[in-house]
Amino acid sequence: MSQLEREALVRYLEDHQLKRTRQREAILDVFLQSAGHVSSDELHERVRDRFPGIGSTTVYRTMKILCDAGLAVERNFEDGVTRYEIPHEHHDHLVCVRCGRIVEFECTMIEAAQERIATDYQFRLLRHRHELYGHCADCQKIDS
Amino acid sequence: MSQLEREALVRYLEDHQLKRTRQREAILDVFLQSAGHVSSDELHERVRDRFPGIGSTTVYRTMKILCDAGLAVERNFEDGVTRYEIPHEHHDHLVCVRCGRIVEFECTMIEAAQERIATDYQFRLLRHRHELYGHCADCQKIDS
DNA sequence: ATAGATGCAAATGTTTTGCAGGAAA
DNA sequence: TTTCCTGCAAAACATTTGCATCTAT
Numbered sequence: 001m002s003q004l005e006r007e008a009l010v011r012y013l014e015d016h017q018l019k020r021t022r023q024r025e026a027i028l029d030v031f032l033q034s035a036g037h038v039s040s041d042e043l044h045e046r047v048r049d050r051f052p053g054i055g056s057t058t059v060y061r062t063m064k065i066l067c068d069a070g071l072a073v074e075r076n077f078e079d080g081v082t083r084y085e086i087p088h089e090h091h092d093h094l095v096c097v098r099c100g101r102i103v104e105f106e107c108t109m110i111e112a113a114q115e116r117i118a119t120d121y122q123f124r125l126l127r128h129r130h131e132l133y134g135h136c137a138d139c140q141k142i143d144s
Numbered sequence: 145m146s147q148l149e150r151e152a153l154v155r156y157l158e159d160h161q162l163k164r165t166r167q168r169e170a171i172l173d174v175f176l177q178s179a180g181h182v183s184s185d186e187l188h189e190r191v192r193d194r195f196p197g198i199g200s201t202t203v204y205r206t207m208k209i210l211c212d213a214g215l216a217v218e219r220n221f222e223d224g225v226t227r228y229e230i231p232h233e234h235h236d237h238l239v240c241v242r243c244g245r246i247v248e249f250e251c252t253m254i255e256a257a258q259e260r261i262a263t264d265y266q267f268r269l270l271r272h273r274h275e276l277y278g279h280c281a282d283c284q285k286i287d288s
Numbered sequence: 289a290t291a292g293a294t295g296c297a298a299a300t301g302t303t304t305t306g307c308a309g310g311a312a313a
Numbered sequence: 314t315t316t317c318c319t320g321c322a323a324a325a326c327a328t329t330t331g332c333a334t335c336t337a338t
Binding site for chain 4: 289290291292293294295296297298299300301302303304305306307308309310311312313
């Protein structure tokens with residue numbers, strides 16, 4: 001498993017005169033096995049299990065490479081930590097401010113509206129950030 | 145001018161056993177005179193002109209008070225700096241990634257869609273963040 | 289052999305906190 | 314005179330960078 005991604009990484013490294021190292025492959029593996037939205041710190045902890053002595057610096061640097069290679073996407077929510085997700089079709093996020101749960105949603109109507117707004121203001125749209133913050137179903141139970 | 149806000153600040157300070165100081169009033173004044181979306185650092189620079197020796201710590205602490213008092217609203221874009229705006233009707237932002245220009249927009253259709261999405265996922269919506277990043281009309285000219 | 293990677297320590301940049309001296313009530 | 318503020322210095326925190334050493338090619 002994750003064979004395709006590993007090949008993509010090797011290809012990217014070769015194309016950019018970068019070297020194929022155990023650390024980089026281990027980080028890719030751990031990242032692909034981590035469901036959801038992992039932070040550099042979480043990745044560092046998990047890689048460390050099977051690769052003691054690895055520095056957090058290497059995780060930061062490698063995640064940047066994975067993003068450049070199109071194997072990871074960077075996300076920033078309100079807690080000041082950079083998180084990474086496996087690239088897939090466009091979406092935005094609902095974030096529970098109590099438990100930290102992150103749910104993805106997709107809305108073509110909003111996408112269309114964004115395009116229209118950008119056009120209205122003569123902006124050339126590059127990207128957007130759209131996050132809804134609230135309490136998830138489970139966390140609402142605390143109140144009652 | 146800014147008489148209403150100054151009175152609101154005085155009232156808030158009294159209600160919370162906080163003291164009315166020259167620094168706090170100066171920071172409120174400078175903030176109200178700063179159009180757009182100012183950072184703590186910009187505010188510090190501007191307050192310093194008429195109040196040499198003021199510390200950045202005081203600006204940070206005072207802006208927090210102004211937010212609590214409902215006289216300022218905190219905003220975070222992609223540059224890692226907290227900015228403040230004067231509260232007014234709900235809106236979101238277009239940000240030019242070249243010149244940093246920030247334009248406000250408002251879209252009731254998107255707001256309605258957000259409510260519907262939150263309901264679909266059983267979230268109790270508290271707030272959201274919605275920013276469009278791109279090149280403004282002026283900055284697009286650089287390309288041609 | 290050599291370009292590039294690693295990991296430590298130190299630097300960065302923004303914001304927060306501890307604390308001694310200072311001002312408002 | 315007591316409580317709250319201020320401003321400095323130091324701490325926090327996530328991330329980046331300098332550098333000597335190590336490793337893939």
